[in-house]
Amino acid sequence: MSRKRSAEAIESHRRGFIEGAMARWPDVDETQAVEVFEMVAGFAGFGFPKAHAAAFGLLAYQSTWLRVHYGPELLAALLDEQPMGFYPPDSLVHEAQRRGTTVLAPDLNDSALGCLIDEQGALRLGLRHVRGVRKEQIEELIDERSANGPFASLSDLTARAGGARSSLEALAWAGACDRLADADAEGEKQRPGLARRAVLWQLGIGAPAPASKAQLSLGFDLPAAPALDPLTAWQTMLADYAATGLTTGSHPLELMRPDLDKRGALPSGVLERAPHRSRARVGGLVVARQRPGTAGGVCFVLLEDEQGTINLVLKPKIYERFRLTVRTEPLVFAEGILERHASAGGTVNLLVDRIEALEPGNAQLAEIGEVVSADFRAVAPAVMSFAQGRRR
Structure with a gap:
């Protein structure tokens, strides 16, 4: 039924409900x-036919069953079908990781075009999820790998x-x-963050400019990278978001937690146990913003x-007071009164009575260099925003 008709139908029960x-x-008094x-x-305003409700119920059951019994496979399918759905890929990955699924970054020797599930049940991101790379280029690399074996080193790759x-x-x-940087290190595993930086330095020599298919490579061994400072955890996270729109490593809030602890912010796991009507502070990455027309401006x-x-x-x-922050900031810090109502299933x-942008703390600012953008806003994943689809 239409929204107008449903509103009129439920309004006809007002007096009977109150008196009853x-x-x-x-x-219970009249005000209550x-x-x-x-x-x-x-x-x-959300009323719809029983057939519609039954269809959604069936989809919810099927999705839940797949999530419980074939979690990695469901995640792979959702990622490869993007853009779709309510939750961005980054949130899907983090939720799967919290449920115990291992999600691995793209790898030139192990990844296919789309996502794969390995023998240990881990999900490996497909090369198609790397931004700025054409499908034909990925297929060419995969075909070369299939025909002549895995790439043994960066020198072998560039050749x-x-x-x-x-x-x-x-x-x-x-x-x-x-x-491949580990392979070039003669069996010595690179320190976290150093491999990526060394690879970028070496590729600046081995593949300095766009090459055509007609260009030949003589296959010279690339010189070893000089002593470099490794990418920090914060820089690596920013690079992940810039390259793929998600990170399989540390969550931004995990890296910011020491500073949030100093400000008295509770993680979501602790918030679940906080008492009803207590004051609380939280920090988080924005996943969705909604302001339904039927919610009276909430x-x-x-x-x-x-x-x-x-x-x-x-x-x-509160929304009007902090409108710009709510509509634009990807990381926010909020405080207000915690509510837990039995009628809402707990x-x-x-x-919220106050919300502000959550800026990197001193530890992150000390880590930021010129290698990647210092501003998380530039690489933040797109979110579902005010019924306008996904946007930053």
């Missing part, structure tokens, strides 16, 4: 009964890459060449940290 509530429960009815009436040489830097930023923001998700509720006056919401 007051007659059945002596401790009206308040409860208004909460119920808001659902009228055999052919027309795909121009894509090697983009693949290196995504970490797809890290293991804005809902879904955050994610390294432990799970957090629901923020902003009343109209779901925890934070009724």
Whole structure:
């Protein structure tokens, strides 16, 4: 039924509901009964036929069954079908990791075009998820690998890459060449963050400019990289987001947690156990922003940290006061009153009275160099925003 008809239908029950509530429960006065009815009436804007409800119920059951019994396979299918759905790929990956699924970065020797599940049940991201690389270039590298074996080193890669040489830097930023740096290190495993930096330095010599298929490579061994400072955990995370739109490594909030602890912010796992109506502070990565027309100007923001998700509720006056922050910032710090209502299944919401941009702490600022953009806003994953689809 239409929204107008559903609103009219439920409104016809107003007086009967209020009088019935007051007659059945002596401790309920008219004000309380009206308040409860208004909460119920808001659902009228979402009314739809039973057939629609049954179809959604079936999809929910099927998705849940697949998530429980074939979690990695479901994640692979969702990632390869992007863009689609409510949650961005980054959030899908983090949720799977929290459930115990191992998600591995792209790798030139192990990845296919799309996502794969290895023998240990880990998901390996496909090379198609690396930004700035054409499908034909990826297929050329995969065909070369299939015909003549895995790439043994960076020198071997640059000699055999052919027309795909121009894509090697983009693949290196995504970490797809890290293991080749380990191979060039004569069996010594590179320190975390050093492999990627060494690869980028060497590729600057081995593949300095876009190469055509007609260009020949003499296959000279690349010189070893000089002493370099490794990429820090923060820089590596920024590089991951810039290259693939997600990170399989440390969550941004995990890296910012020491500074958040100093500010008294609770992680989502602790927030779940906090008492009803207590004040709380949280920090998170924005996953979605919603302001339904039927919500009377209330804005809902879904955050994610390294432990799970957090629901923020902003009343109209609070939303208008912090409108720019709510609509544009990918990382936010919020404080307000925690609410947990049995009628909502015990779901925890934070009724926000203040929200601000969450900036990197001193530890992250000390790590930022010229290698990658210092501003997380430049690489933040797109989110579902105000029914406008995904955008930053």
